[in-house]
Amino acid sequence: MVKMFTGIIKTTGKIVDVKSEGKGKRTKIECKDEIKLKEGDSISIDGACITIEKVDGKIFEVFLSEETLKTTKFGRILRRGYPVNLEPALKIEDRFGGNFVKANVDGIGKIKKILKNREEMRIEIEFDKNFEKYLYQKAQIAIDGISLTLFERKGNRGIFKIIPYTYKNTTISLKRKEELVNVEFDIFAKIIENLLKGGK
Known part of the structure; x- marks a missing residue:
């Protein structure tokens, strides 16, 4: 299963x-x-x-x-x-309230910039160039298991806004520049890509 x-x-x-x-x-x-x-x-x-x-x-x-x-x-x-x-992992009886994540890591990213102020936190992550195709506006990308929405793309880098709840309840507040992160891209984008390739 x-x-x-x-x-x-x-x-x-x-x-x-x-x-x-x-x-x-x-x-x-x-x-x-x-x-x-x-x-x-x-x-x-x-x-x-x-x-x-x-x-x-x-x-x-x-x-x-x-x-x-x-x-x-x-x-x-x-x-x-x-x-x-x-x-x-989700159980059958659990209430579903997030995004579909398989926790199968696609690759490793690196944090290049962190911006913190009273209103918000933003992080800029560099990805392998092979993954640029998954960096589209509002893409759902799991960073260290946290489902985040891509706010802005810069080549093979993505910028993410961190909401207060995520900042308080995950390890995101402890991240440092140049730190490595596990990355999983949108499962539906990968399914569509596979279908367009003929299921290969």
Whole structure:
């Protein structure tokens, strides 16, 4: 069954332990708030869908495979104390209130500019040039698991406005210039692209 998410972060957490295991990393994360988790559940960690292997109170354990480390930012930033966004996968009975997100990371972006003032926060993110086709006005793009709307495009860069709720309830307020982020582009744009290519 395909796991789906909304891009609305349920809580944040921090990495409390990282151990090498083969070519992967066994990782423990402590949730800021209590959320219902159990072994075998899927959870979006900064936009990457991972299976929970153990749960102990607010701490859960996952295994990040070699492939996950290669295709996400985790291969470069994994360390104790690192803050992450968390969203459990949708269940059938859950109310849907966001956008369709699969938590399958398409690539890695880099924050190039951050503007903060009393009214708002804006971030400018640089993407791989191969992804320019997905940078259209008001595109829905998941940045570290947060569903954001593209406000403005500059070549292979996108500017996003951050609303107060997102600023307060995600890790976005902790971001710094040159920091890496996991990126997932609009699922419907990718479906249409695939159909136009004849489903190849």
